[in-house]
Amino acid sequence: xxxxxxxxxxxxxxxxxxxxxxxxxxxxxxxxxxxxxxxxxxxxxxxxxxxxxxxxxxxxxxxxxxxxxxxxxxxxxxxxxxxxxxxxxxxxxxxxxxxxxxxxxxxxxxxxxxxxxxxxxxxxxxxxxxxxxxxxxxxxxxxxxxxxxxxxxxxxxxxxxxxxxxxxxxxxxxxxxxxxxxxxxxxxxxxxxxxxxxxxxxxxxxxxxxxxxxxxxxxxxxxxxxxxxxxxxxxxxxxxxxxxxxxxxxxxxxx
Amino acid sequence: xxxxxxxxxxxxxxxxxxxxxxxxxxxxxxxxxxxxxxxxxxxxxxxxxxxxxxxxxxxxxxxxxxxxxxxxxxxxxxxxxxxxxxxxxxxxxxxxxxxxxxxxxxxxxxxxxxxxxxxxxxxxxxxxxxxxxxxxxxxxxxxxxxxxxxxxxxxxxxxxxxxxxxxxxxxxxxxxxxxxxxxxxxxxxxxxxxxxxxxxxxxxxxxxxxxxxxxxxxxxxxxxxxxxxxxxxxxxxxxxxxxxxxxxxxxxxxxxxxxxxxxxxxxxxxxxxxxxxxxxxxxxxxxxxxxxxxxxxxxxxxxxxxxxxxxxxxxxxxxxxxxxxxxxxxxxxxxxxxxxxxxxxxxxxxxxxxxxxxxxxxxxxxxxxxxxxxxxxxxxxxxxxxxxxxxxxxxxxxxxxxxxxxxxxxxxxxxxxxxxxxxxxxxxxxxxxxxxxxxxxxxxxxxxxxxxxxxxxxxx
Numbered sequence: 001x002x003x004x005x006x007x008x009x010x011x012x013x014x015x016x017x018x019x020x021x022x023x024x025x026x027x028x029x030x031x032x033x034x035x036x037x038x039x040x041x042x043x044x045x046x047x048x049x050x051x052x053x054x055x056x057x058x059x060x061x062x063x064x065x066x067x068x069x070x071x072x073x074x075x076x077x078x079x080x081x082x083x084x085x086x087x088x089x090x091x092x093x094x095x096x097x098x099x100x101x102x103x104x105x106x107x108x109x110x111x112x113x114x115x116x117x118x119x120x121x122x123x124x125x126x127x128x129x130x131x132x133x134x135x136x137x138x139x140x141x142x143x144x145x146x147x148x149x150x151x152x153x154x155x156x157x158x159x160x161x162x163x164x165x166x167x168x169x170x171x172x173x174x175x176x177x178x179x180x181x182x183x184x185x186x187x188x189x190x191x192x193x194x195x196x197x198x199x200x201x202x203x204x205x206x207x208x209x210x211x212x213x214x215x216x217x218x219x220x221x222x223x224x225x226x227x228x229x230x231x232x233x234x235x236x237x238x239x240x241x242x243x244x245x246x247x248x249x250x251x252x253x254x255x
Numbered sequence: 256x257x258x259x260x261x262x263x264x265x266x267x268x269x270x271x272x273x274x275x276x277x278x279x280x281x282x283x284x285x286x287x288x289x290x291x292x293x294x295x296x297x298x299x300x301x302x303x304x305x306x307x308x309x310x311x312x313x314x315x316x317x318x319x320x321x322x323x324x325x326x327x328x329x330x331x332x333x334x335x336x337x338x339x340x341x342x343x344x345x346x347x348x349x350x351x352x353x354x355x356x357x358x359x360x361x362x363x364x365x366x367x368x369x370x371x372x373x374x375x376x377x378x379x380x381x382x383x384x385x386x387x388x389x390x391x392x393x394x395x396x397x398x399x400x401x402x403x404x405x406x407x408x409x410x411x412x413x414x415x416x417x418x419x420x421x422x423x424x425x426x427x428x429x430x431x432x433x434x435x436x437x438x439x440x441x442x443x444x445x446x447x448x449x450x451x452x453x454x455x456x457x458x459x460x461x462x463x464x465x466x467x468x469x470x471x472x473x474x475x476x477x478x479x480x481x482x483x484x485x486x487x488x489x490x491x492x493x494x495x496x497x498x499x500x501x502x503x504x505x506x507x508x509x510x511x512x513x514x515x516x517x518x519x520x521x522x523x524x525x526x527x528x529x530x531x532x533x534x535x536x537x538x539x540x541x542x543x544x545x546x547x548x549x550x551x552x553x554x555x556x557x558x559x560x561x562x563x564x565x566x567x568x569x570x571x572x573x574x575x576x577x578x579x580x581x582x583x584x585x586x587x588x589x590x591x592x593x594x595x596x597x598x599x600x601x602x603x604x605x606x607x608x609x610x611x612x613x614x615x616x617x618x619x620x621x622x623x624x625x626x627x628x629x630x631x632x633x634x635x636x637x638x639x640x641x642x643x644x645x646x647x648x649x650x651x652x653x654x655x656x657x658x659x660x661x662x663x664x665x666x667x668x669x670x671x672x673x674x675x676x677x678x679x680x681x682x683x684x685x686x687x688x689x690x691x692x693x694x695x696x697x698x699x700x701x702x703x704x705x706x707x708x709x710x711x712x713x714x715x
Contacts, residue, residue: 015701017432020714024419024426027651027663028433032698035668037651045628045651049660052622090587090623091283123623184622185658 012038025187048186055124055181055189057086060157065119068133072140074117075152079103079167083158096160098202099167107170113151114237115143116173116200120159124181127192131216132179135192138226146234161195161209168200175237176200177229182213191216194229198242208243210236259304266300272318274308275374276558277301278381280598284546284559284589291558302382306348310339313374319555324506325516330372330568338370350375351382354391361394368611373504376606377564385598388605389641395608397644399576400535401475401496403441403681405644406613411676412645413667414577414615415440418656422449424462428713430650431466436704437664438692439648441682442577442615443497443540444476447657456480457493464494466711470689473681475532475576477540482514482522489525497576498526499540504565507553516569523573534681537576537613543567544581545599546589559589560599564606571611577645578607579615584659586621593630596620600634604643615645619661628652628660635662639670646670668698 015029030041037045062078069076082098083089089096119132136153143150151171156163161178168176175198182191192215197208210232215225236242257268268274276290278301285291292298314334317327342350353359380388398406405412417430427446434440444463448456456478463476475496482500489495500519501512509515519539526538548554548562557565563580570578580603583596590596600616607614618634620626635646652663670676677683677696686692690703701707 015433015436017436017701017707020429020432023423023429023714024655026417026419026426026430026433026649026655027653028430030651030665032665032668035665035672035698037663037665041651045653048653049622049627056623091591092287093588094287183658185655186622186653186660187655 011040045186051189052184052186055126055184058125058129060119060121060125060155061129062155065129065133065155069136069153069155072136072153074140074150076155077106077152078155078157079106080157081159081163085158089158093160096158097162097166099163104170107154107167112172114148114174115233116151116154116168116171116176118154118156118159118164118167118176118178120156120161120163120178120180122159122161122180122193123183124190127181127190127216128179130190131192131222135179135215135222135225138222139229142226142230143233148237162204164195165197165200165204166202168197169202173200174198175233175242177233188214188216188219191219194225196233196236196242198236198240210242210246257304257308259300261296261300264296266297266304268301268304271308271312271316272555272557272561274301274305275318275378275381275561276556278305279558279560280381282545282559282589282595282599283587283591284549287588288549288554288559290556305378306346306351306382308347308378310342310345310347310350310375313372313378318374318557318561319505326504326506326509326565326569329516329572330374330565333572334372335369338367340370342367342370347375347378347382350379354379355383355387359391359394361396364395364609368609371609373564373568373606373610374561376609377561380560380564380602380605383605385601385637388601389637392605392608393640393642395642397608397611397613399537399613401532401537401576402534403473403679404534405442405576405679407680408642409675409677410679411639411643411667411671412442412679412682413439413648414442414445414579414645415648416445416447416654416661418447418654420449420656422455422459424458425713427459428462428466428711432706432710432714433650434648434664435470435472435706436691436701437648437668438678438686438698439664439667440472440474441679442645444474445499445540446478448478448480449656451480451484453484453487456484457488457491460488460493460495462713469709469711470706471685473685479540479542482518486522486525489529494531495526495529496531497538497540498522499542501542501547502566502569503543503547503551503553504562504569505548505553505555507555508548508551508562509569511551511553516572519569519573537574539573539575540577541570541575542579542581543570543603544585545603546585549589550585560602563603564610567607567610567612575613577615578612579617579645580604580607581617581619583620583624583626584617584657587624590624592625593620593627593633596624596626597630597634597637601637601641604638604641608642613644616643617647617661619647619659621659631660631662632666635666635670636673639674639676671696
């Protein structure tokens with residue numbers, strides 16, 4: 001019969017160098033039991049992955065978004081890509097870049113503007129549900145103040161970034177801004193990306209766009225994101241370009 | 256033109272590349288490219304037809320034209336007819352039967368290597384089951400040296416990957432210490448930099464070199480920047496142990512990476528000129544991965560696994576210390592789920608080993624792939640059995656810079672323990688001397704590590 005003192009401790013200790021965690025958000029000094037990480041660390045990892053997975057399969061909260069967007073003073077259209085569901089979306093990025101036939105007709109009527117804004121689910125509708133309205137609440141007044149003609153807001157499902165180019169083209173927008181849920185990481189399942197293209201038309205590739213990423217309160221907060229976007233959008237319209245040529249100057253922008 | 260009839264149905268495949276693509280086990284990237292078989296039956300019909308293709312056809316019908324592609328030229332111009340002679344009369348199916356036979360031992364496979372074209376190896380891999388990909392690869396030992404000895408039978412090394420989203424030196428040093436104390440880092444101390452800025456890369460290289468010198472670690476370091484950045488830094492006298500580059504299997508893929516064979520040759524010679532290796536002069540580190548050619552719209556109608564095998568021809572030209580396939584990084588539009596990732600990793604490891612490469616595998620997935628840690632555990636264990644040279648080591652399996660999940664320091668402890676695998680011998684001796692491992696290769700209680708008493712300057 002073994003002595004009680006031979007029993008293992010109930011929970012393994014973190015490693016003695018746990019103080020190094022001050023220098024990185026990486027999962028260091030986890031401790032171990034055998035070759036495994038301790039129970040609490042194993043569950044923390046699983047929970048982060050669960051949040052990321054749930055974000056990938058999340059859907060736009062359309063009803064609430066429509067109600068909240070209505071307060072921003074712009075008309076709202078709903079469109080979807082040619083990807084019928086999430087499985088198809090994940091395997092056929094080409095389908096996520098093209099509008100479904102029935103969606104095209106919605107857009108043609110409302111044509112001609114400086115800036116059209118698309119809210120796209122991307123890989124995390126959670127990000128749009130959480131951050132799109134507060135961001136627009138700050139960004140739209142800044143754009144309006146500079147006299148820009150704003151087109152309708154477009155809520156796009158099963159959408160990739162490049163879907164915005166087709167939407168912008170149909171709306172005859174000089175510039176299209178796509179707010180889209182970024183690929184969830186373990187540290188943030190709700191990161192919002194903002195991509196814009198000057199002179200949008202189908203067939204453009206990444207070099208034609210600029211991006212402001214990691215928009216969320218714990219990343220790039222709304223006021224900073226709105227200020228940055230407002231500056232970049234005005235520069236793109238003034239210089240009539242976007243993409244690599246604009247990026248070269250973007251480092252100079254006021255923080 | 257290749258044909259096979261099943262019942263009343265005659266399947267016709269216009270050319271060799273179409274046949275290879277239709278015979279490939281299902282994966283999303285080939286469907287996306289529009290080259291995959293349309294039905295399960297068509298896939299098996301293609302495999303029947305492929306089994307009857309003479310190996311000589313690969314020499315006579317380049318999948319990408321010789322005139323258009325320098326990788327094709329490299330493959331054909333360096334093909335060793337004498338090494339090929341013993342199997343020159345084989346079909347792909349006969350090669351399959353030979354490879355899985357007892358006759359194909361380590362010595363026979365080693366002798367065969369220069370006679371094998373990547374396309375032949377890709378073709379035969381399509382006819383092998385996972386267990387055969389493992390069993391054959393396991394027989395091949397590919398040993399490379401710089402400051403230690405990698406790839407010996409019964410050993411499994413790890414790349415310590417201390418990435419940080421902003422290349423913060425203290426953040427990186429903290430992960431380095433954590434990894435070393437878990438016995439990681441014999442393959443390389445290798446950072447993916449957040450920026451390719453030469454000054455930033457140089458700072459990282461000096462820091463890695465100082466840590467390696469401080470603890471006299473028998474390993475090598477690398478910052479995985481573009482080859483042109485490495486060339487520039489070598490010229491400036493920055494301590495570059497290994498030159499890294501991502502490579503692909505067609506000239507156009509490599510062009511999308513901003514490289515060509517001439518540039519790699521230049522980098523190889525420049526790195527060799529530093530003479531920094533103590534046990535050997537294998538100075539190149541290459542990364543590959545199925546799907547990169549399609550992603551660059553540079554696949555010429557080939558399936559992604561055949562493109563990948565052709566990348567190994569590029570790698571073996573420059574006697575690399577390390578090659579790894581970053582198998583699950585590219586996303587679900589190329590490899591949809593755990594099953595496809597596992598299959599692709601075993602194919603890549605098999606093809607690389609048969610072509611004489613020191614293959615490692617980044618056992619990994621992104622959050623939009625249908626995969627999780629359980630799939631990675633399965634793959635890790637299979638690769639341990641298959642004799643994989645090295646895997647990645649990342650704290651808690653969570654790379655906070657690249658935003659994907661790979662293998663953790665703990666994972667390498669697991670696979671070494673259950674399969675009786677050891678670190679590189681020189682590194683294992685260092686771990687014992689530092690009080691990190693005991694003589695049986697097991698991790699000692701953390702308090703016994705000497706390194707803890709003398710942290711790197713960045714962390715004091």
